[in-house]
Amino acid sequence: MALMPVADALAAVLDGAAGLAEEMIALDQAHGRVLARDLAALRTQPPQPMSAMDGYAVRGADVATAPAQLIVIGEIAAGRPAEQSIGPGQALRIFTGGVIPDGADTVVIQEDTLRDGDRVTITEATRPGRHIRPAGIDFNAGDVLLRARARLSDRDLSLAAGMNHPSLPVHRRPRVAMLATGDELVMPGSTPAPGQIVYSNGYALRALARAEGAEVIDLGIAADTVDATTAAIRRARELGADLLVTTGGASAGDHDLVKQSLEAEGTEIAFWKIAMRPGKPMMHGRLGPMRVMGLPGNPVSSYVCAFLFMVPLIRALSGMREVMHRREPALLGADLPANDQREDYLRADLRLRDDGRWAATPVDSQDSSLLARLSAAQALIVRPPFAPAMTAGATCLILKLPL
Ligand SMILES: Nc1nc2c(c(=O)[nH]1)N[C@H]1C(S)=C(S)[C@@H](COP(=O)(O)OP(=O)(O)OC[C@H]3O[C@@H](n4cnc5c(N)ncnc54)[C@H](O)[C@@H]3O)O[C@H]1N2
Numbered sequence: 001m002a003l004m005p006v007a008d009a010l011a012a013v014l015d016g017a018a019g020l021a022e023e024m025i026a027l028d029q030a031h032g033r034v035l036a037r038d039l040a041a042l043r044t045q046p047p048q049p050m051s052a053m054d055g056y057a058v059r060g061a062d063v064a065t066a067p068a069q070l071i072v073i074g075e076i077a078a079g080r081p082a083e084q085s086i087g088p089g090q091a092l093r094i095f096t097g098g099v100i101p102d103g104a105d106t107v108v109i110q111e112d113t114l115r116d117g118d119r120v121t122i123t124e125a126t127r128p129g130r131h132i133r134p135a136g137i138d139f140n141a142g143d144v145l146l147r148a149r150a151r152l153s154d155r156d157l158s159l160a161a162g163m164n165h166p167s168l169p170v171h172r173r174p175r176v177a178m179l180a181t182g183d184e185l186v187m188p189g190s191t192p193a194p195g196q197i198v199y200s201n202g203y204a205l206r207a208l209a210r211a212e213g214a215e216v217i218d219l220g221i222a223a224d225t226v227d228a229t230t231a232a233i234r235r236a237r238e239l240g241a242d243l244l245v246t247t248g249g250a251s252a253g254d255h256d257l258v259k260q261s262l263e264a265e266g267t268e269i270a271f272w273k274i275a276m277r278p279g280k281p282m283m284h285g286r287l288g289p290m291r292v293m294g295l296p297g298n299p300v301s302s303y304v305c306a307f308l309f310m311v312p313l314i315r316a317l318s319g320m321r322e323v324m325h326r327r328e329p330a331l332l333g334a335d336l337p338a339n340d341q342r343e344d345y346l347r348a349d350l351r352l353r354d355d356g357r358w359a360a361t362p363v364d365s366q367d368s369s370l371l372a373r374l375s376a377a378q379a380l381i382v383r384p385p386f387a388p389a390m391t392a393g394a395t396c397l398i399l400k401l402p403l
């Protein structure tokens with residue numbers, strides 16, 4: 001198979017990917033989830049005009065000039081409207097959030113008053129309407145304030161509460177099964193025998209998937225046999241995974257059994273091998289309703305592929321409208337040679353300059369096995385195929401990596 005351009009591969013990965021089934025969840029569980037439907041307010045906020053200050057509810061005409069003396073006819077208790085209305089020359093004591101009584105159209109703050117028994121002297125002229133929040137100034141019943149297909153922010157949750165929704169319709173979280181392959185892998189904390197390698201890449205991939213709202217199933221490490229790989233693929237299907245992500249065994253070696261095992265199970269491979277670096281031997285396909293992403297084993301390659309392809313797919317399955325990473329301009333911190341036919345994603349150190357612009361400097365080695373350089377990078381510099389040589393200070397495009 002020929003190397004596929006990155007944009008075409010991304011389009012193939014996202015083909016037909018839409019929000020999974022809708023479910024209702026409690027408001028407190030909804031942070032970061034994606035609304036499945038537009039949400040309208042069930043009430044008007046505030047439902048009645050309210051005082052914005054502690055003071056006296058009065059008629060504006062009575063306080064247009066100061067001093068003015070008024071009779072205090074009572075006090076408005078919190079949480080219920082006043083029983084009395086006020087007439088000319090009268091005032092009601094009111095507190096912040098209190099309902100404005102009939103007859104009043106203005107609140108005078110208590111700092112501008114002198115109280116003496118049932119009399120109050122207004123010491124500062126106050127214009128009509130002052131310190132009153134009209135009914136519906138925040139929103140009205142029926143207003144659509146939260147839109148489907150976007151993640152709910154922390155502020156959205158308070159808004160939804162104010163709209164009187166105790167639970168929200170959201171898309172089900174995508175279920176992502178992760179499988180590592182490789183006879184050479186041992187768990188962190190072991191004492192690797194000569195030739196063995198500590199299993200590492202799954203930690204970043206699982207964190208990345210969870211941060212995007214996926215429910216992760218860890219299928220562990222499969223030995224380099226068709227039987228072990230096949231058993232894990234079947235397990236992912238049994239567990240109802242929406243996406244199976246494998247790492248390793250993706251390239252051309254004799255032990256690269258992932259593609260072979262997936263195809264034997266009936267996977268239709270959409271592509272295998274992309275014109276990018278790192279991450280050339282990446283495959284994608286479908287096995288029934290389950291999507292499959294076969295990532296290369298090198299830790300940097302698997303991470304960059306997951307960042308570029310798995311993240312947008314999780315977002316699409318979560319129901320989001322905006323799924324793509326945003327490319328941002330930055331100033332290049334070092335000279336770069338011309339690029340070849342593979343789109344390059346260079347791990348880079350990112351610094352905010354004094355002039356407010358970003359400076360992106362490629363880390364000193366771009367080998368796709370280097371965990372320390374990957375961890376040190378905060379961004380990827382994107383270089384299109386056959387990009388000409390660039391000098392330090394030129395503008396390049398970057399993708400910021402998550403925390
Ligand atoms: N003849 C060719 N050889 C290779 C090609 C090619 O086109 N022709 N492509 C190279 C590229 S590019 C990459 S990337 C790698 C991808 O290899 P695989 O996906 O087959 O991965 P493995 O061989 O299984 O592993 C590669 C490397 O990464 C280590 N690894 C694997 N899994 C993990 C893990 N979970 N945690 C930590 N490290 C892991 C593994 O031990 C190997 O060292 O192929 C090139 N070869």
Ligand code: MOO
Pocket residue numbers: 276277278279280281296298300301368
């Ligand atoms: O794609 Mo491999 O990731 O170049 O090392």
